[in-house]
Amino acid sequence: LCAYPYDRASGSEATMSFALKKRVVELLSANPEKRFKARDIALWITEKYPEDAAAKIERSVSIETHDQLLYQIVAEIGANRPSWQKQIPQLRTTEGVRPRLFYWSEKTEEQEVEDVESGRDQFVKFAAPDEIRLDDPAGVAEKKIARRSEHDLYPMLVEFLEFEHNVKGYRIDEKKSSNAYGAGGNKWLFPDVVGMENLTDGLHREVVTAIRESRDRQIRLWSFEVKLLVNRSNARETYFQAVSNSSWANLGYLVAAGIEGSETLKELRILYAMHGIGIIRLDEENPTESEILVPARERPDLEWAMCSRLAVENKDFHQFMTKVRQFFQTGDM
Template identity: 30%
Template sequence: MTIKDSILKALENFSKPVSYQEITKYILDNKLYAFEGQTPHATVSALLGDFIRKNDTRVARVKQNGAYFYYLTKNDLLAVEEANVLLQDENGSKKGTKACFSERDLHVLFVSYLKSRGIYAKTILHEESKNSKDDTQKWAHPDIIGVKFAKFKSATSSKLLKTLERKDSCEIISYEIKKEINSDYELKKYYFQAVSNSTWANLGYLVAFEINDNLKEEMERLNKSFGIGVIKLHANPFESQILFQSSYKNLDYQTIDKLCHINEKYRQFIEQIEKILSADDKYVNSSLLELEKECDMYYEKDEDILNYCTSKNIPIE
C-alpha cells in the first residue's frame, strides 16, 4: 500500500471531516504504512495538500478556524453537514473557537522569510512596553521590526554611501502580523493598525497567513492611499509573497525616541543599527554578529519548518 492509498483507506473509516493528525494516527495505529522519516504528521499533511493542489477528485476539505479538515468526496453530503456542526456543542455554542495556533507562532516563520531576504528582524512584545495596559499604547509599535543594509559589489561604493548619505545605508522596516484577514472590517482595522505602528519607519507592512481574495481590490486602494504594503505569509515561508509594496518614507526620529523610551528591546535593536552605521569597516562584521544575537531565531531547512508547523498545528499547503 502506498502512502496515498493509506490516506484514502484511513478516510474511508471516518464519517466526518478529520484533521491530518487524526488521519496520521489512524495510519500508525492500524499499521497501514511504514514511514521512513521521523515526521509522519508532516508527510501526511503535505500529501493531503497535494491531493487538493492537483485537484484529485477523491479528496476534499473544509476549513474551520484556520485549520483544514479532510474527507472523501463520495461522502460529500454527509461531510458538509458534519462540517456545519463540527465545532458545535450540545447547546449550539461553539467549542474551541480559538484557532489551533497563535499569532505569535507565525513569527518564526516570518522571520525565516525575512532572513532569506537579508533582513535582520526582532519581535517587539507589547506587554513589555511601559504603560502596556493602557489602551492608547496598543498601537504604539509593530509586532516585528527589521533592518536591511545596502550592499554593493565595490567596497568603495559602500564607503562613499556611508560617508555622504549614512541614512541611506539601510532601511528600517515595521511589520504587523495577523493570522487571517477575512472581512472588509478586519482589513481596515488591521491596515490602520499597521499605519499607526509604522509611522516611524522607512517601510511598513501588514502581514497575514490567510487573506480573503475578495479583499485584493480594497487592499490595492488602501496601499495607493496610505503606502502600507501587504505580505501573504505561507507555511513554507520561502514561498511568501509581497502582494503590495510599501512606499518609502523618511524616519520619524521623534517617534523612534518615544519607542526607545517605552520598550527596552526596541531601544537595543535601534542601538545596534546605529553601531553598525557608525562602525569602522574592520568592526562592521563583529557589529553585525552582535545585531544577529538581538534577532529572533529562524529556520533555514524545510524539514525544520515542517516539524515546527506540525508541532504548532499550522496548516501546511
C-alpha cells in the same frame, strides 16, 4: 452541469445551468469548514453525477475529454465565484494564495477572526477528494492542520525576511513597554516585528566607505504588523493598525497567515493606494515561500522623533535602535 460551452469573454452565468452552483453548495455545505480546491470540486461533481458529465461532453463543441471537462468546470466555478458569494454569504474562499480554496461556514466573519485569535478554532481542515464517498458527501476524509498562535508566526516572518530579502528581523514585545501614558496610551504604537536592511551589502568596501563618509543612505528599516487571519470584518482595522505602528519606518507591512473572504484583497489594495502599507501572505508550512502580495510604498526618510518615542517606551525597540547605531558606526549588523 452546463449544457453548453462556457463563454469566458462575457463571464456570464446565462450560458450555464443553475445546477453547477447547486452542486458546489451541496458539497461544501455537507462538509463545513473543510477546504476544497476548485478542481477537487469539479472532480467530485463529475464522479457524483456521471450522466450529467457525459451529457455536457456530448453537447459541447469544444469539450472532448474528461480532463477538458474538469478544466471547463474549474473555469466556470472561478468566473462565477464573485456573484455566488454575494448571493450566499456562507460560501467562503481564501485569498492571496493559489490555488484558491473554497469552504462553507455558518460563522460570521467576525466570529471566524475571534475564534482564530482566541484559540477556539484549533485546526484548519482540508478535504481529501480521492477518498470522497459518492453516496455520502459528508463522509469526506479530512486532514487537520493545527492552527498556530500569533507568536508562532514571528520567527516564521523573520526567517522569510532574512532568506528572501536579506533583512535582519527582530521581535518587539509590546509587554516590555512602559505605561507612562496611561491605559490606551500605547495602543497601535509598537509593531510586532522590525527589520534592518543593509543597502550597501555586496558593494566594494571602498564604495561602502565612500557612502558612509558622504552620509548617503546606508540602511532601510522595515515594520510589520502580524495577524493570524484577515477578512472583510477586520481588514480596515488591521490595516490602520499597521499604518499607525509603521509610521516611523521606511517600509511598513501588514502580514497575515490567512486572508479570507470575498473582496478582502480588493479592500486592502484600495487602502494601500491611500496609505502605502504593503501586504505579505505568510506561508505557515513553508515560511520561505511566503509572498509579498502588495509591495509597500517606500518613505525616503525615517521619523527619528517617533523612533525616539518608541525607544523610550519599549526595551526591545531600544535594543533595536542600539543595533542601528552600531551599524552606522561599524557597518556590521
